[in-house]
Amino acid sequence: MKVFTACGPYVDFVTVNVSSPNTERLRDLQGAEALRALLVRVLERREEMGKYTPVFLKIAPDLDDDEIEAIAEVARSLRLDGIIATNTTIQRKGVKSRIRKEIGGLSGPPMFEKSTRVLARLSALTQGHLPLIGVGGIDSAETAYAKITAGASAVQVYTALVYHGLSLVDEIVRGLEARLEADGYSQIAQAVGSKRGDWL
Numbered sequence: 001m002k003v004f005t006a007c008g009p010y011v012d013f014v015t016v017n018v019s020s021p022n023t024e025r026l027r028d029l030q031g032a033e034a035l036r037a038l039l040v041r042v043l044e045r046r047e048e049m050g051k052y053t054p055v056f057l058k059i060a061p062d063l064d065d066d067e068i069e070a071i072a073e074v075a076r077s078l079r080l081d082g083i084i085a086t087n088t089t090i091q092r093k094g095v096k097s098r099i100r101k102e103i104g105g106l107s108g109p110p111m112f113e114k115s116t117r118v119l120a121r122l123s124a125l126t127q128g129h130l131p132l133i134g135v136g137g138i139d140s141a142e143t144a145y146a147k148i149t150a151g152a153s154a155v156q157v158y159t160a161l162v163y164h165g166l167s168l169v170d171e172i173v174r175g176l177e178a179r180l181e182a183d184g185y186s187q188i189a190q191a192v193g194s195k196r197g198d199w200l
């Protein structure tokens with residue numbers, strides 16, 4: 001709340017991150033009751049600041065269907081500006097690296113499928129009424145487009161920038177244009193959620 005109060009006047013949006021695995025018990029705030037209480041305070045503070053700063057909620061991929069549904073309901077009822085799905089995962093399924101047992105969040109391609117499934121589930125629950133931002137394992141135009149067709153209106157890339165550099169952004173943008181054209185769409189919005197069913 002202190003950060004929001006200090007930075008709110010200068011930023012274009014804020015993200016309430018209740019999903020980092022690196023802060024002890026932070027993810028407990030994803031429970032419906034605690035989440036609602038936290039977000040109500042954030043939204044009240046926004047009201048007091050007199051400037052409309054969009055508020056996004058960022059969630060973990062390690063949630064079951066009931067938890068995702070409860071979060072979607074809180075977000076919808078409080079009219080949040082969107083949900084960012086997802087943060088890193090604490091699971092290591094399919095990871096063969098010898099350091100897979102290290103604690104902390106796993107990011108990048110090994111978590112692509114898991115985070116995209118959460119995104120698609122949210123998309124099905126919110127049916128286009130809540131903007132969703134897809135993140136987790138995007139490393140190409142193909143994976144960025146998969147997030148969009150699973151339900152994301154926008155995407156974020158983190159880990160892949162370390163491995164591919166900033167030119168990846170241009171590559172993704174060009175690749176997305178080609179994919180939209182191939183699918184007969186003139187804008188991203190038309191593709192959003194078009195293949196959500198593949199992930200459910």
Ligand SMILES: Cc1cc2nc3c(=O)[nH]c(=O)nc-3n(C[C@H](O)[C@H](O)[C@H](O)COP(=O)(O)O)c2cc1C
Pocket residue numbers: 017020058086087088106107108109135136137138156157158159160
């Ligand atoms: C080193 C590192 C630090 C991160 N720090 C934050 C953070 O402070 N806040 C946050 O919301 N997410 C944080 N994330 C999560 C990323 O923003 C992103 O949600 C996640 O890594 C999945 O995307 P990616 O596969 O493109 O990296 C961090 C990820 C990594 C790898």
